[in-house]
Amino acid sequence: MKQVKCECGHVNPLGTVLCESCGKPIEENQHIDGNEGKKLLNMRYDGTARRSKTYNKSIVDRIWSFFSSVKVGVWLIVLALIASMIGTIFPQEMYIPADAPNRDPAVFYESQYGVLGLIFYQLGLHNLYSSWWYMLLIALIGVSLVICSLDRFIPLFRALRHQNPKKHQSFLSRQRLYSETESSTDDELNMVKKQLKIRRYNIKETEGYLLAEKGRFSRWGPYVNHIGLIIILIAAILRTTPLFFMNEYVWVREGEIEVLPGSNGEYYVENKDFIFETHDENDERFKEALSKEGMVASNYQTDVVVYKADRSIPGEEPELEPIVEDSIQMNKPLSFEGYELIQSWYQLNEFSSMTFKIHETSDADEKSLGSFTVDLRNPQPEFELDNGFKVVLDQYYPDYYLDDNGIPASETNFPRNPAFVFSIYSEGNDKPEVSFVGIGRNIDGTGENNYKLGIQEFEMHDVSGLTFKYDRSLPFFGIGAAIFMIGVIQGMYWQHRRIWIHKRKDGSLVMAAHTNKNWFGLKKDIEVVTQNTNIKMVEDQQELDEKDK
């Protein structure tokens, strides 16, 4: 490897901008940090040799330089930002409202939003956040994070670990904060040192040169938070594998037991009761709001029993052994054996069954000639009655409504508003009478029917929608987020302050200072430590710089 030797005798790696030891600018490399023609030195990376700025021959070098550039990083962030914004113009596919006339994305976007909606759909923006190019963008940000950090951290770490207090005059005078004092005494210098120590500066001295330094660890903040982000990205990749993440939904009716999907038949859940509560309208505190807003829900809760299946004999029905009995509420999910059950949806007052009776149309007392019960989830096609009648269920609409063309249809598959078309075969008669029956509806097919159907009784239940999942990637996200926070706080809430002092033999004194942020604070520090001495307050050369322009 080629090296550059500084006049102080220190051998620097190729591409060094400021000598690692004495800080003297290395003539031929000033363009790298943009120092040419500038009064002040760029101290961002302490003038260290960065791989990205030194080598650009091979393809690897070029890729490395490309991704290590802050400019490229910012561009990637900006692209991700714009893409994310675009995705919220119209709802994503998963957020198409449940009550939309047609939830098919091919229809929904155009019918709701016109041409723009159609373009949105055709460009695939309705699934933007899972599109290959969005993921690629995020992945590129990840690559940039790694390369950027390595490119800067390694040389910076080396340079800051072996700092030499003895700095070249051209290094000192080109710092942003700088002053020259014509004469000073040793006492004054000692006072300054004492004050610096009180302010918790670490002091290093050689041959009349002094370096006071504090908060160096804040320089590692950016690299620490980048590590946190990379862990988060890795966690996101892990989460796409079934080993780390599983997510299923299950609807359970009150009083029923369902196998939990995704558990390979290992777990079953029973819905003992679904509880829906609302806020008390007479509650003094909320009276006003409730009278305006109407009813407000206060609790969604499912009382469940979770069973573990014991399949000692293969092929046989498993034996269910209860393992947990608990209530699941919103914001209070149930955890068991590494799985989680979450209250997600509910459906109140579904009909479970309806019992009908047959009576003669002319009978004012509606005396029952026979009755039958329809299981609304699993209706039988035919019913043989004790009196010899046969009833055939021709049509079943679980959630009846008349569509735009006036044709009966079912809005959902849930038995919320069931309606039926029955054919009644009276005893020995093979020509049926057709009836249409629903809640509050009883229509005679021909107007000449001898027999009529009536609803005798019905049963209702609530249905609870539960999410069943495990997410083993969460600890990784947690660790990543924690490291990220530590990193940003470390980098943002502390600053790396350095003050260089050189007392020459003739008694004159040079002072220079640098910080990575909060110059105001550094100036205040210097003001305090030089109090009661004749040492001149540093001047902010950046301000002067700007005035010159």
Add this chain to the structure above:
Amino acid sequence: MDLLNISSTALYTAFILYLIATFFFGATIKDKQTDNNKKGFSGKIAITLTIIGFLAQLVYFTTRWISSGHAPVSNMFEFLTFLGMALVFAFIILYAYYKLSFLGLFALPISMIIIAYASMFPTDISPLVPSLQSHWLYIHVTTVALGQGILGISFVVGLMYLIKEIDQTVKSKETTWLEIVMYILFVFIGFIVITTSFNLMNYNATFEYGPGNRTVTTDYHLPAIAAPTNSTLVTEDVMQPWFETPEWFQGEDAGRKFNTLIWSVITGTIIYLITRLILRKRVGATLQHLLKNIKADLLDEIEYRSVAIGFPVFTLGGLIFAAIWAEIAWGRFWGWDPKEVWAFVTWLFYAAYLHLRLSRGWHGKKSAWLAVIGFGIIMFNLIVVNLVLAGLHSYA
């Protein structure tokens, strides 16, 4: 007097105190900066009033918490007043460090606009729906508001920087954009003025409209220019609507909110034009005067520092705490809901800002513009996402 009355009186008191404090901060201009360390008398009064005002707002917050039984950060009114309070808090902290009176002259009015804007939303104490019944409600929301308040200071300081540094002697792109920002602030004032006026008159017009098979009514408290989509006006003897709100406005009561927006723009424009007529120059040019004695470098640094301090707080509240709560309540910590996406956009934006500050050439004006835009994104997430994009986060 019951707690709730104490609470609203305290908020009102805080508002008045901020107003008076602003005038005292204004008076410090005359103090002229003869010596940096010697603080003028009016400056002392101003900061004292601000602190008392902040304490009064704390009284509002605690009494409202006690009387409702939950942290008052559960709807738009409560969130925005808290945001205003966070902004004042961030200002007080910065004042303690930088001793900059001028900051108060700009930060307090912005905070007052936010609080007044908040008061235009329903102020009743409302009960919590099940998804909000969690300690994470106040952990998440207060942290977000605090983060946004600190970032709000960077907006205030960035704006001050632009007012000071932009050359107002000639008309340029920069002066135009700065006037647009000023104009937007006037639209907020317009909203407050017009809403208050019609509220005092008790104006009401009721509309009926039917999404799907249901029928919903909505009460307009401003004359209807834009009616809800597919609606009929029920109230008699009121102004007939001019047109209907386009269908693509999503969200609860989009028609009414859109109508309010139209009124705010009209009123804001009128107030702005009157102001211009009186001043006979750009609003930015008028304000530039006030900032003569202040160092641009210092403004630039405070702006950067408030982003540096606000960014971690916002990340913690708006992304990390938000994700933890979403995981508990909905079983997924991230769902690309519009509110979440815009929190992410905000985060990316400030991340870009912090990276740009690393390079030369992105200090000063450019960076000040970014600080202004950043707060614009925060406000967009707060207002437009609720108005137009709607999602799971419909309460605030």
